[in-house]
Amino acid sequence: MIRKALLALAALAVLALGGLYAWGLSIPATTRTEREVQFAASPEGVHARISDVRGQKAWRSDIGKVEVSSDGKQWTEFPDDGSTLAFRLIESRPASTFVIAYKSSLGFEGLWRAGLEPDGNGTRGVFAEEVTIPNPFLRAIGRMTSPPGQHLDLYLQDLRRVTEPQ
Template sequence: MRKSTIIATLSAPPETVWDVVTNHQDIEWRSDLSRVEVSLDGRHFTEFSTNGHSTSFSILEKTPYERYAFSMRSNIFSGEWEGLFSRTPTGGTHIIFTEILQMRNICWQILSYFLLPLKKKQKAYIRDLERKLETII
């Protein structure tokens, strides 16, 4: 099992951060994705990375401006993601994003440390998110 958590404070209010993070139709700000397919009911979506890999997601919880959680699966892993959102005293947003992955086999478990650097991917996501928020606020 792999687990990685990233914590950040953003200057945008929770409502704005929430809207960006949960809008799977608008992905131009994500440097790691080429496209996303969203189910008609909006509870499932599949992300396609720039290198062609796909990951399917099913929303588990969506408590506006507080908690967003989903399960995920690909051909090499399954897991869960949780995002916690809270307002800072200055009106910004404190976020805690946690990703837990279970690799499909021991070979992928070992290779994942080299091919799937979770912390690096989380940092890139936060950088992309900050850039997107700068265009909104």
């Protein structure tokens, strides 16, 4: 009797893992999320905030610590969830562009872009995040625990809070 129950549980576990794997295969390995945001701050002010990686712990709600290389072109973020994200600066043009590549200890990597331009008395920002998750199991789990755009939305919410006049 116990043997049959254990076999049934094992079969159920195999089916669940197979289903999770199949779902992961159906999800594209790379997803892209884009947001357009208006800021009351100048493009120079917004760029200064996003390019100051040493100061991000002070205003980002999900970061516990940031370690920056001596040249400032690479850094590691330590989010509150216990993971690590290694970043590399690709391009930074004041008041215009900020592009970084990243790799997570959780098995994903990607590219993050900010394009800024003056708009009236403020800034129009276009932010894009590309995330690649090679492992189908991790794609499925990632889709359930952190849907595309979730981290970008939190980042932009924090950025708006520190760039808007009080």
